[in-house]
Amino acid sequence: MKRIAIDMDEVIADFIPKHLALFNRDYNENITVEDLKGKKLRELRPQLKEEIMNYLTEPTYFRDLAVMKDSQEVIKELSEHYEIFITTAAMEFPTSFTAKYEWLKEHFSFLNDMNFVFCGDKSIINADYLIDDNVRHFKRFSGQGILFTSPHNINETGYVRVNNWQKVRNYFLK
């Protein structure tokens, strides 16, 4: 059975709307997802980089993110044909461990928690495929990287790209 490793933020957890809403509220801004095309919020407002990252160190930040559209249904279906691991770069925000674990147990309860991986450098991941929104994780990944479209990565070329979970479904189950 081949193995698919799947990232969390911006792939199964809808990270951007909450981050934007908090930032717009606190800094009286009206930044939209459109504005984030080709860049991250911290690149759009570099003078506030520290404040922008500080939201993510709140222990509960990751606990109530929305689930990405169709991800549950498609991953459930994929899990009948592939071994599924969730591989998230949680070491960047060590305060997020518990929230991320609880979020996965709530929304992806059909997955075995022995298949959850909190890591940093994803070159440690032994899988046939890695679905991720950050191309940096593909550089030393030994399997096939699959770039999940997120506003910040729309200008990246040279990768297999999927725009949403129905496209993931087509890629693996067509």
Next chain:
Amino acid sequence: MKRIAIDMDEVIADFIPKHLALFNRDYNENITVEDLKGKKLRELRPQLKEEIMNYLTEPTYFRDLAVMKDSQEVIKELSEHYEIFITTAAMEFPTSFTAKYEWLKEHFSFLNDMNFVFCGDKSIINADYLIDDNVRHFKRFSGQGILFTSPHNINETGYVRVNNWQKVRNYFLK
């Protein structure tokens, strides 16, 4: 550069003395490390299995474990010749995440925390070597498993075995 993945409990963190001390205190017993030869505490006292495991769900249980003799010096030396990752089956005790992370930052501060991996099923680990006290992690590991001697595993045969960190040093740097 080849990569060595290293387990935490009973390999770099001295798990047994604290567990035994708490158990002996609470149940008025005098179990020694000698008694654990070939078995785990929960196998020696199966009627108290739940209580024995409950110690490990205390969020701070893993925070003050002693460091295994010579592990810091040898891993520091190994890190000049090999890529080092710490790979611990933390998903078995999700309440342990923070304590394990803080323990690593305290005692192995010379390692990059991007190389810490909290996982469950270690077949996800992509490394050339895995130093671990649990043989079950070797079954589907693609690299070379190296069994670190712990009382519970002394009867296991058919594995490359190291008895202490000086032996690890000899294996990799001789």
